[in-house]
Amino acid sequence: MNITQDKVVELDYTLTVDGEVIDQSESGEPLTYLHGHSNIIPGLERALEGKAAGESLQVTVAPEDGYGERDEDNVEELSLEDFEDDVEIGATYYAQAEDGSVMPFSVMAVEGDRVQVDFNPPLAGMTLNFDVKVLSVRDATAEELEHGHAHADGDHNHE
Ligand SMILES: [Zn+2]
Incomplete structure (x- = not known):
């Protein structure tokens, strides 16, 4: 299954800026997001379009496709x-x-x-380098589509 609109994607990632690791998913705790709903920055979402589980990719995201320019x-x-x-x-x-x-x-x-x-986002104005590995791709549930985000096991509370 490939990543397209309304798929729920699990991925491991490492974010580096100027060679320094800024953020990364913890081992066994991948990032889960709903594709096509602006849950992640546009440059990364666009690069993931069409990818499948098991694929690794390196993505360079310019500020305008990331957290914007500094103001x-x-x-x-x-x-x-x-x-x-x-x-x-x-x-x-x-x-x-x-x-x-x-x-x-x-x-x-x-x-x-x-x-x-x-008040600028901390990563505004920065070129972001992502090392990404796609772990899984599945269809979203009706509830996830209604909410506009993925429900990872155990980390989403509903009132
Ligand atoms: Zn929800």
Whole structure:
């Protein structure tokens, strides 16, 4: 079976940027996603189209097909008072937008009571190199299609 729209795919991956490993699936804990539903970044999803279980591939994803370009307008200054906890440079915090959505940001610098923060995704502007091995391909269940994501065994809770 090949990867096409509405298939559920299990894969092992290693993500490197400039030769440094940024992220990888743990042994025995593959990434599971629903193909064709933008569950993963566009460049990787496109490269996986038509592949079958057992195939390995190397994919280079440019920023525009990954996490986008960096936008310096997304670098902002907050006040130290805005933070409930201690502020740690490099750490990720979460802000609640007016519409209720949660926006992650990282702290770049602290000067006095001014905190410089970055709302860009950490991998924005970076060229991503994926080493991918396709482990399995199956049809999605009706429930998965309804939800728009894959249900891996035991890691998805429904209310
Ligand atoms: Zn679900």
